[in-house]
Amino acid sequence: MIYIHFIVNPISGSGKHNIGKTELEKYFPKDIYKIEVEYSNYKKHAIILTQNAIVNNPDCIVACGGDGTINEVASCLINTKIKLGIIPVGSGNGLASNLSIPKKIEKATEIIRKGKTQFIDVGKINDHYFFSNVGVGIDALIIKKYESYNKRTLISYVRASIASSIQFKPMQTILSFNNQIIKTNAFMLFISNSNEMGYGMSLTPKASLNDGMLDLVIVSKLNFLDKLILGMRVVSNKIEKFKKEQHTLIENINIEMPQKIFTDTQIDGEFHNLKTNKIEVSVIKSGLEVLTE
Structure with a gap:
């Protein structure tokens, strides 16, 4: 049985x-x-x-x-x-x-x-796990607004994205990964395990669930025109043509936001407020067995 x-x-x-x-x-x-x-x-x-x-x-x-x-x-x-x-x-x-x-x-x-099963990698952000992606930056605000709407639809997501792009202010961020330290005013800081965010959209179309790596996307402070271009690239799944994004494969990363006390994040499309300004993200290789096609 x-x-x-x-x-x-x-x-x-x-x-x-x-x-x-x-x-x-x-x-x-x-x-x-x-x-x-x-x-x-x-x-x-x-x-x-x-x-x-x-x-x-x-x-x-x-x-x-x-x-x-x-x-x-x-x-x-x-x-x-x-x-x-x-x-x-x-x-x-x-x-x-x-x-x-x-x-x-x-x-x-x-x-x-x-x-039929396959083993997939698992991401970990502090004490939380993720399987698709996490975001520290504008996408955390997008999800926060999206969750406040009565209906969770693509139109609601676009509406939340537009409102967030107007409201969001980039944060001073210190990133430590791949033996380097980067200081930036992060507009978007997106870490993905999978090749899709949802609704058919992707910031990491080449990401793999079982390569033992996470895909890191960094977008620093943007002007209004660049925000419009970024939005169009995301919707049309052509993020690789957006020249102001930095894409890197990582196994782990440390993130610090000196001007923050708490940190807003989205974890697999759910809003979280982490009670710290220091974040550690890592990958657990082949950590979960999933029934698949």
Whole structure:
């Protein structure tokens, strides 16, 4: 008997999905599978549910939601023998897209039944894990504004991006990586493990989930015209043509913001306020086993 534990975010993707035990039993016959279904009802609830599920030693724990839900579930499975499954029903679905996991429940559950896996790298920022990306700079403000809107849609993301580009002020930042120290006024400081942010957009189209490296993108202070050009390059997935971005592969980086006390960040598309002005980011190579196409 194969034991699969599902953790469902009922409001992911505007709550339009109908994922529940009755629906899932259509794809996982009772003579082969034992399935349990639980629902996360608030931020970080999926962490508690996953930790409780691990005690029962399931073969797989499936996150049914967006990148935030996946992050909460997957963070508990690092360096365990329990596989992560994904049914993407969020807004952006960046990690699922990178892993070629489709949105249709029929196809996503088929991948889980086949049982094919791969190990992917995991990023770590201070005491938090990430699987897609983290941002310290304008994208943290974008996510903060995006979360304040009633609907999480592409239009909301664009709206938040425009408002943030007007409001955001670059920060004095000291970066230590690859045996060098860089001082900059960072407009964008983006560190990615995957090749997509969500909504089909990317700042790191060549990033790999299993190369043992993280992709670092640094964009320093920009004038208004450069901000417009950067926005167009991101939307059109042509960031490599934006000449004022610096792209580097790293295994770890130390970030310090001397003028700050706390640091706003986005971690896998969720806003976080870190109670420090010093940040350490590193990669855990092949830290998570994921069911994939």
